[in-house]
């Protein structure tokens with residue numbers, strides 16, 4: 001911490017223990033001291049990227065338009081473990097896109113923190129943040145994608161099935177949602193074949209399916225299939241993955257979806273059709289008795305919690321790499 005006016009301790013300490021309520025009580029010297037120290041601190045701030053690893057604690061600004069347990073805690077704990085810290089920013093408090101434009105929020109945050117994560121309703125919001133921030137922005141779940149979830153999913157899959165990814169098949173059963181979109185791309189890129197079973201009308205976005213199929217075909221050799229029959233999807237699968245039938249923001253559709261998805265539960269009967277040593281994955285939160293039976297969740301609980309733990313490690317790795325360490 002740089003010091004100022006070190007020749008005159010009385011002046012240096014003129015702020016010590018004082019409150020700031022009105023500038024009427026503040027002296028010219030006190031203001032000068034703030035400005036002088038601020039200039040020093042600014043130099044330190046602007047030169048922080050040339051410092052040694054985590055010499056200057058890094059800050060993550062976490063914008064949340066939706067609830068979270070795993071994402072928030074793993075980011076916050078991860079930043080502390082890396083020697084930095086995180087600030088939780090409820091989008092409703094910030095007024096993201098209402099009190100202030102998303103672009104201005106991104107530009108202003110870039111001046112104070114080192115990295116931003118954003119959980120948003122509309123994918124366009126995280127795109128706009130990334131376009132207008134001068135620091136890295138992480139999609140912490142949008143209506144389209146949940147990319148950081150997919151890193152933890154892959155780590156858990158590979159820990160449990162330490163064979164070449166090209167020999168692995170992951171089956172997804174349920175809604176063609178943000179989690180599936182991320183899985184389609186992540187699996188296709190890594191060479192893991194993926195087969196998803198979704199009801200008619202709840203298929204994943206065709207852009208994601210097409211992109212995954214092209215990557216599988218042209219680059220990795222992964223087979224990508226979207227079907228309607230869960231039994232067909234899980235056939236020969238090494239891992240069976242599911243997620244809630246109604247995502248955050250779709251709560252009003254829960255009842256309607258429960259009827260449509262009732263044959264898309266990952267239960268003991270369905271697991272009999274996968275490989276006998278297949279693992280079960282779930283991004284959580286889980287709705288037992290809906291997308292997953294209580295019994296299957298109980299049997300595979302450790303793996304699912306390992307998957308949740310891996311959110312911490314993969315996000316620490318991502319942030320370290322983004323910040324250049």
Ligand code: CP
Pocket residue numbers: 067068069070071072141149283284285
């Ligand atoms: N899987 C996941 O992202 O969990 P949270 O919604 O609790 O962050």
Ligand code: NVA
Pocket residue numbers: 141177178179243244246247248283284285
């Ligand atoms: N598809 C779910 C994932 C939660 C982590 C949702 O968007 O609510």
